[in-house]
Amino acid sequence: MFCDKPHVNLLTALLPQYGIRHIVVCPGSRNAVLIHNFTQHTGLCVHPVTDERSAAFVALGIATAGKGPVAVCVTSGSALLGTLPAVAEAFYRHIPLLVISADRPARWIGQLDGQTLPQVGALQPYCMTHDIPEAEKAGSDGEEMAWWCRRTICEALVMLRRDGGRPVHINISVAEPLFSFTTPHLPDCLPVVYEEAPVVNPLSEDLIKEIASARLPVLVVGQYETVNDPAISVIERTGSLLVLSELIGNQPHSRRLAIVEKIPQVLEKLHPDVVVHIGGNFVGKQLKRHIRHLKHCRVIRIEPGSAFPDTFCHLSALVHAPTGPALQQLAEYLPANNEVMRAKTVFTELIERECRVSAQKNGQEHQENRDSNLSHATIMQLFAAFTDPKTTSLTALHLANSSTVRIAALCFEGGCFPVFCNRGVNGIEGTLSAAVGHALVTDGINLVFIGDLSFFYDQNALWNTGLPDNLRIVLLNDGGGKIFQNLPGLDASPAVSKYIAASHHTSAQGIAQAYGLHYLSAHSMEEVEENAGRVFASDNKALILEIFINH
């Protein structure tokens, strides 16, 4: 049986018709009718999570597994406000995240009632609110009301696909009496079909000519979730553009960019005259700074959304188009470029040398002192060897922000498995939750590398009755925000350790016990080596390997 509220039943009927299969639900009385309905619908998979902040990131993580748009349903008041960080993240990463909030009658706002605050517009500027009132409030007859509801819900659900994917907020008023469940069937209700005309050849002939005649044209890939994009592979093989991809850009040869970021002499020799810029947030600081200072560089941005990013401060053209078709055009029409070929050879040699040097260095230090060799980099290098796609099938690598995502770029190669990071807004508050969401709907190991502040911040991610077994967390516990130790000049402040880096002596052991995860710990490289294999073993239980660094 479904509830007796026509607008809630209409929403329930329409959600799966717009590709929504997964809904994360948070406890509450105002949204109870919605939750009830979702659990009754055989086409919907419902995931309960208590903390709304975490729940919205879990939904985001499910969406990144290619499961289409995903919804999170919350009760009224501050519950809705808790979803805001994930909504901002979804906005910048073009992820279709639907927030459904139940609302109280507007006339009670400001009357000192519990969980009653203005909900319309609460998630702006990241998404506008599509407000669905109860029938009695509209003053219209039932038929007109039903028309209005359907139109508003369809409009909202269509918006999820705009701009290459975006967050959307549906606010639905639920008046008392709240609980009555006697409706046997959902209404027969067809969705409004929405089609966007396919984009073919979005780049003009002039732009292609400009790129083709450049001395050293470069393709810079920020965060991009199409792993191993076939068009980029063609570009790489042809040698028409020098591909410089972030690790979270998910393309092969991502270590090229890591080398550029690490070795100043390499960066100084790199003088592209045309940059084609795709993808989202860019982690690397050095290349960004370098291109900004190049006098005669022209940047062509391919932008799927409505933003106008001039990341490298030399924007000469902005093509408003989905990234895929533009890349296909480049793959098809650009010829090989000799300077690109030369640069590729130089980079291959540099990367090989870098690998040899760090292997030698690690080997020596390893023999001399196994404890002092324990660092973010040596740990990740060790795990990178385990995650060789020839031997281990890793479903996804989830990287926390701060030091983790930066250091991982030197240790892992892109394009081998999907790499995720909440880099849309670079927050530390939802890494674990997003990883849990992704693991919930995928098979195989989901490996998380995370710093301690990010882990303890988001520990509610593990407070989940359906915690997936395939979740493996490597917690790099260096007792605070390591990143703040490396900020030039900050060490002069006596406030660093206690007040800025939030130093602590917390351990995850009790958390693992409370939420039923396997717990392993390591204080030396030897112990890391001993335990690394267990992280990948096919145990039927989620696991935390806590590595204490510099404690």
Ligand SMILES: Cc1ncc(C[n+]2csc(CCOP(=O)(O)OP(=O)(O)O)c2C)c(N)n1
């Ligand atoms: C929600 C949020 N609050 C604060 C910050 C600022 N911040 C950036 S990095 C960082 C420290 C992260 O520490 P940890 O997770 O232990 O990683 P480590 O620096 O040790 O690698 C903080 C607090 C942020 N990015 N996001």
